[in-house]
Amino acid sequence: MISAGIDVGTRFVKACIVKDEALLGCAIEDVSRDIDRVIGRVYQKALDKAGISKRHVKRLVSTGYGAKLVKGKSFSMSCTHCVAKAAFVLDPEVRTVLDCGGLFITITSIDERGVFERTLSNDKCAAGSGKFLEMSAQAIEIPFSSISQYAERSKEPYLVSSNCAVFAESEVITQVNYGRENTDIIAGVLKSIAGRAATLFERIQAQDKVALAGGLATVTAFSSMFEQMTDRKTVSLPIPPQNLGAFGAGLMAQQGKPSRGGV
Amino acid sequence: MNIHSSENFSISRAALRASSMGSLFSRYPRALGWVKRLMLPLALEKETAFNRHFRFFILMAGYAMSNTEDIRALGVLSRDFQDYLENVIDETSDKPMVWSEWNLSNEILRAFDVRQYVPETFAVVAQMAGSDAAVDIIELAEEEGMAPEHCSAAKTAVGALLANEAPKPDVIISSSHPCDSVTSSYQALQYMTKAPMFVVDTPYWDDDQSFKHYENNLWDLVAFLETNLNQKLDWDKLREVCENVNITNHYLQELSEMSRAVPSPTSVEPLLLHWLGRMAAFGSPNGMKFAELVHNGAKERLKKKQSIISEEKIRMIWYDVPLVFAPLFPWLEKKFGAVVVSDFMGRIQTVPIDTSSKETMIRDLARTHLYCTMVRHTRGPAEFYMEEFQKIIEEYSGDCFIFMGHQGCKGGWALRKLFRDVCRDARLPSLFVSSDIFDKRHVTEEEVKRQFEDFFRSNGLA
Numbered sequence: 101m102i103s104a105g106i107d108v109g110t111r112f113v114k115a116c117i118v119k120d121e122a123l124l125g126c127a128i129e130d131v132s133r134d135i136d137r138v139i140g141r142v143y144q145k146a147l148d149k150a151g152i153s154k155r156h157v158k159r160l161v162s163t164g165y166g167a168k169l170v171k172g173k174s175f176s177m178s179c180t181h182c183v184a185k186a187a188f189v190l191d192p193e194v195r196t197v198l199d200c201g202g203l204f205i206t207i208t209s210i211d212e213r214g215v216f217e218r219t220l221s222n223d224k225c226a227a228g229s230g231k232f233l234e235m236s237a238q239a240i241e242i243p244f245s246s247i248s249q250y251a252e253r254s255k256e257p258y259l260v261s262s263n264c265a266v267f268a269e270s271e272v273i274t275q276v277n278y279g280r281e282n283t284d285i286i287a288g289v290l291k292s293i294a295g296r297a298a299t300l301f302e303r304i305q306a307q308d309k310v311a312l313a314g315g316l317a318t319v320t321a322f323s324s325m326f327e328q329m330t331d332r333k334t335v336s337l338p339i340p341p342q343n344l345g346a347f348g349a350g351l352m353a354q355q356g357k358p359s360r361g362g363v
Numbered sequence: 364m365n366i367h368s369s370e371n372f373s374i375s376r377a378a379l380r381a382s383s384m385g386s387l388f389s390r391y392p393r394a395l396g397w398v399k400r401l402m403l404p405l406a407l408e409k410e411t412a413f414n415r416h417f418r419f420f421i422l423m424a425g426y427a428m429s430n431t432e433d434i435r436a437l438g439v440l441s442r443d444f445q446d447y448l449e450n451v452i453d454e455t456s457d458k459p460m461v462w463s464e465w466n467l468s469n470e471i472l473r474a475f476d477v478r479q480y481v482p483e484t485f486a487v488v489a490q491m492a493g494s495d496a497a498v499d500i501i502e503l504a505e506e507e508g509m510a511p512e513h514c515s516a517a518k519t520a521v522g523a524l525l526a527n528e529a530p531k532p533d534v535i536i537s538s539s540h541p542c543d544s545v546t547s548s549y550q551a552l553q554y555m556t557k558a559p560m561f562v563v564d565t566p567y568w569d570d571d572q573s574f575k576h577y578e579n580n581l582w583d584l585v586a587f588l589e590t591n592l593n594q595k596l597d598w599d600k601l602r603e604v605c606e607n608v609n610i611t612n613h614y615l616q617e618l619s620e621m622s623r624a625v626p627s628p629t630s631v632e633p634l635l636l637h638w639l640g641r642m643a644a645f646g647s648p649n650g651m652k653f654a655e656l657v658h659n660g661a662k663e664r665l666k667k668k669q670s671i672i673s674e675e676k677i678r679m680i681w682y683d684v685p686l687v688f689a690p691l692f693p694w695l696e697k698k699f700g701a702v703v704v705s706d707f708m709g710r711i712q713t714v715p716i717d718t719s720s721k722e723t724m725i726r727d728l729a730r731t732h733l734y735c736t737m738v739r740h741t742r743g744p745a746e747f748y749m750e751e752f753q754k755i756i757e758e759y760s761g762d763c764f765i766f767m768g769h770q771g772c773k774g775g776w777a778l779r780k781l782f783r784d785v786c787r788d789a790r791l792p793s794l795f796v797s798s799d800i801f802d803k804r805h806v807t808e809e810e811v812k813r814q815f816e817d818f819f820r821s822n823g824l825a
Binding site (some may be wrong): 175177178180181184185211215266352355 | 683787790792813817820821822823825
């Protein structure tokens with residue numbers, strides 16, 4: 101059966117087309133004001149990459165912060181369940197997933213059957229999130245794709261003391277005005293986020309293997325810092341980490357009765 | 364609802380009206396069946412301004428309890444509830460008013476010529492005026508200094524007194540179980556009412572010495588009541604009540620056992636309803652009749668290998684009750700074909716009372732009290748819960764375990780890890796939901812439903 105999963109996150113909309121347990125195609129686009137169109141476009145792009153049309157899709161499941169915005173869905177599920185499902189299907193030895201997205205850091209533990217067991221999430225606004233990293237990188241004029249290169253050159257990472265993203269951003273701007281090196285600032289911001297993730301990680305008493313998901317998983321300096329702080333190795337999964345939620349939603353859609361027409 | 368209403372018992376009167384309607388319709392079970400069928404879809408999804416005053420009542424009656432026998436049974440029980448409420452709000456009565464904590468069985472009180480009020484029951488009564496009414500009452504207690512961490516049932520008991528919803532007590536009976544919240548709330552209630560109070564001291568263990576200790580407590584209680592009420596206990600009346608209790612327990616205990624069958628011919632709904640009824644009128648002829656009717660209905664279905672709902676798909680084992688989420692049971696039954704086959708609240712496990720003498724009655728009443736729901740679990744070590752849980756898992760063929768945690772139940776939350784470990788060993792999927800039985804501010808109904816949907820789907824149960 102062919103199914104689709106759409107993950108409407110706080111920063112990006114992701115769509116995956118799934119057949120049984122295989123990913124046929126996926127797409128991603130920034131969240132913008134006309135969310136209905138964005139969702140439609142991302143879905144269509146994923147279909148195009150899979151080389152199929154909507155009528156082939158028997159079930160569609162939505163997930164993420166804006167899951168309810170997806171029209172024509174069979175049902176919605178929380179992202180933690182979808183991420184757990186996806187990670188387990190891609191690597192059955194994974195027991196913990198660290199999902200660092202636009203607004204939330206979420207740690208999910210998975211049982212030996214691949215079922216979501218427990219989750220913990222950051223509760224202090226956006227300060228420990230991808231959006232905060234993005235804002236800080238913009239403030240010091242570093243392209244998002246080069247964050248790791250800059251951070252790796254840092255000799256003395258700056259210690260970000262604010263818990264709130266708004267205050268942290270002004271703290272970063274103050275440091276820029278003081279003449280602090282961009283490399284030290286961005287390394288400090290990464291360290292702050294990795295520190296929050298590590299705290300959650302310890303609280304959930306995470307088991308190995310650990311997989312990373314979400315946009316921050318693409319920043320190699322972040323994963324290195326996290327591994328250093330927790331003294332654990334993380335594994336890479338064979339699909340883009342941002343798409344884990346949408347892929348999981350597509351897998352969830354495989355369960356249950358298919359609808360007669362396409363969606 | 365206006366809790367600052369100058370009229371006394373405004374919420375209780377609203378609940379009485381709903382109960383009287385139910386009782387009236389139950390004389391015509393087919394008609395009541397149709398009323399229920401018509402009203403259920405209006406009540407199922409969410410509380411609105413339109414359905415606020417009947418939603419809780421309709422959903423408490425459940426989705427599953429829809430055949431003629433079950434509806435007749437509901438009518439019988441609502442007559443007892445109606446009597447209870449009428450007694451509570453009767454300001455002209457010259458009978459003494461006794462307040463009795465909800466975890467105590469009231470057989471002994473029924474052998475005195477008294478009116479009785481169970482303060483925590485008001486948490487259920489208040490839901491009948493809409494969930495906002497219960498929240499208003501709870502907030503009233505919090506404004507007067509009850510800690511937010513207190514159990515919401517205890518807060519409602521205090522709030523009811525502040526909102527002129529509680530009758531003036533002549534005597535209060537409390538106990539040292541089930542939790543610090545309830546025990547301490549009775550200190551507040553006594554301080555506010557200045558009524559003489561007797562506290563039953565509940566033993567920790569399950570041995571002869573403990574039973575004897577509780578039995579001695581009951582003798583002291585009888586003496587206390589005789590002195591303070593200026594009445595003598597009517598032993599013949601107590602014998603009659605105990606005989607009713609024996610028959611009632613026989614039916615309900617069999618009902619508890621019947622849900623071991625697959626598909627289950629019953630759910631915990633009738634057991635929970637009786638548990639609520641027990642607070643006000645355990646050992647009454649109506650309580651006994653209710654048990655007999657629901658038992659007979661289930662036995663018929665068992666013979667025909669029929670489920671209590673149209674198609675049983677998921678068998679749930681449940682911890683605690685989702686009272687404020689009464690919509691949950693009908694919603695789970697209708698949407699997922701999910702039936703609660705066993706739980707810790709409705710499940711009856713007790714001993715018969717030997718009515719041959721005063722001494723044997725008090726001895727066995729002590730035992731039945733200690734085997735009552737909550738009392739048998741919360742008064743001792745965690746093993747009391749865990750051993751029963753292991754037995755339930757072995758016997759009831761559950762597909763999953765639902766831990767519906769109550770915010771105020773600190774002891775319950777302390778068991779979470781133990782429950783999780785047992786489930787893991789038994790390979791039983793488990794869902795842990797943080798909720799509050801009476802206070803909807805803690806978590807929304809929508810959020811709880813979302814957690815259930817996610818849980819069933821990710822475990823391949825739906």
